[in-house]
Amino acid sequence: MVDNNLKESIAKLKKEKNAVILAHYYQVEEIQEIADFVGDSLALAQWAAKTDAEVIVLCGVHFMGETAKILCPEKRVFIPDLNAGCSLADSCDAVEFEKFIQQYPDHTVISYVNTSAAVKALTDIVVTSSNARQIIETLPSNAPIIFGPDRNLGNYINSLTGRNMVLWDGACHVHEQFSVEKIIELKKKHSNALLIAHPECKTVILNLADHIGSTASLLKFTSTSNATEFIVATEVGILFEMRNSNPNKTFIPAPPNDSTCACNECNFMKLNTVQKLYLCLKNENPEIYVDETVRLKAVKSIIKMLDLSRKLGL
Numbered sequence: 001m002v003d004n005n006l007k008e009s010i011a012k013l014k015k016e017k018n019a020v021i022l023a024h025y026y027q028v029e030e031i032q033e034i035a036d037f038v039g040d041s042l043a044l045a046q047w048a049a050k051t052d053a054e055v056i057v058l059c060g061v062h063f064m065g066e067t068a069k070i071l072c073p074e075k076r077v078f079i080p081d082l083n084a085g086c087s088l089a090d091s092c093d094a095v096e097f098e099k100f101i102q103q104y105p106d107h108t109v110i111s112y113v114n115t116s117a118a119v120k121a122l123t124d125i126v127v128t129s130s131n132a133r134q135i136i137e138t139l140p141s142n143a144p145i146i147f148g149p150d151r152n153l154g155n156y157i158n159s160l161t162g163r164n165m166v167l168w169d170g171a172c173h174v175h176e177q178f179s180v181e182k183i184i185e186l187k188k189k190h191s192n193a194l195l196i197a198h199p200e201c202k203t204v205i206l207n208l209a210d211h212i213g214s215t216a217s218l219l220k221f222t223s224t225s226n227a228t229e230f231i232v233a234t235e236v237g238i239l240f241e242m243r244n245s246n247p248n249k250t251f252i253p254a255p256p257n258d259s260t261c262a263c264n265e266c267n268f269m270k271l272n273t274v275q276k277l278y279l280c281l282k283n284e285n286p287e288i289y290v291d292e293t294v295r296l297k298a299v300k301s302i303i304k305m306l307d308l309s310r311k312l313g314l
Contacts, residue, residue, distance in 0.1 A: 006278055007034060013281040019055035021277070022047055024064065025215045026237035026269040031059045031277060038241065040215040041067075041113045042128040042309065048072055049306060057280060058288070059272050061086045065288040066117045070299050073292075080276035082286040084268045086114055088200070091170030092149030094118035100146070104166055107144040110136065111301070114172070115149060117290045121297035126305045129199055129214035131314045133157050136165075138308060152176075156199040156206060174266045175200035177256035178233050183208060186231050186252060193252065196221060197233035205233055205254075222246055235266045 014021065014036075022044050023035035032038050037047050041064065048056055048068035056077045058065040063086055065079040092111075097119050101109055111123040112132070120126055127135050136157055139145065147154040148168030152175065158165055175198055183205065187195060196218050197209040206212055211221045215238055222230055222242050232239060233254035242251045256264040280286070290298070 003274075006274060010034060010274075010278050010281060013278070017055050017281065017284075018053055019057055019281060020051050020053035021057045021059060022068070023059035024061075024237075024269065025219075025241055026235040026266055027059050027272060028237065028270060028274075029240045030274045031272060032237075032240055034274070034277075035059060040128065040130055042130040042214075042314070043216065044068070045071065045113070045128075045302065046306065046309075051075075055281075055284075057277065059277060060084070061089075061266075061268050062288075063089045063114055063116060066290055067113065067120075067302065069288045069290045070117060070120070070295050070302060073290075073295060076284070077288040078280050078284065079286060079288060080273065080280045081271040084271045086268060087173040088112070088114040088150055088170055089116055089119075092116075092119055092168055094122065097148060097168065098122055100148075100168060104144065104146055107146045107166065108139060109146045109148075110165075111148050112150050112153060113305075117294050117298050119148070120301050121294045123298075123301040124304070125308070126301045128305075129153060130216050131305065131309050131312065132199075133160055134312050134314060135305065135308050136163070137161060138312075150200055152202055152206075153199045155203055156212070159203075172200045174235050174264055175233075176202065177258070177264060178202070178205050178254050179257045180204050180208070182255040182257075183231065183233065186254070190229055190231065190252065192227070193229040193231050193250075194225065194227045195231045195233065195254070197254075198235075201233050209233065218242075219245065222249065222251070234264075235269065236264055237266075237269060 021035045049071045061084045069077040145165040147165040149170030154167040194210040196211045229250045236253045
């Protein structure tokens, strides 16, 4: 629970500064409780693009703050902890990615949103796990494509579409760490439970899953499914919204390989706290900046995604 005094102080600062608080589903529960909007990467980008607020506080990781700033250069964008990075984004260095692209001329470059502004500037279309398959399927079936940086998501889309996209070899440390053996044990123990998994998971996990989808897709599935018990293979923060939306259902976090832990957390996401959020609003720091030359290139790939998502009804 958020301390009421702190909650009131944040509400007062928001009003004074005409600020909006956007939070990802993987944030700590206390932040999700007080955010103006909680969503996945696609929804956060869509919300940032349309908000009338002068200040955006993005409670997520660094690339999410960059995405908001790219879309809203006239707004000030803050993140509670500047050290909240992303292992997947870090796995794709822009200089090395550019060299990689040069090896495959005439390929359309599609990058997952979990990338730096510099990588987005090298990209033709940005995608999220919510819209990646649908956007890729708008391209001709024989179109040569580079997909980065998540090899697991790329492999999954290749398997669904029959394409042979060239994949950058990157991955998310959270989704890489799920234990197949422990998940199988959980499925035996909870025989009626459905395994739901994010497509950033390894193929061996996805092959066991009853449903595969983005955080938004997983949430929708748990609400519409007749099942009452779920094993959830994605970052544990999503369970807060799942339990709120479905109080009569049971959600079990899929465990990582680390034998000392029963759930799988993103240490970067969890760097943001309510206290840091308050100080961020109060001191207007740390602020997200994006080089204007980079921004002007990167924004094209994000706008392309938003336009296609709109046309596809996503």
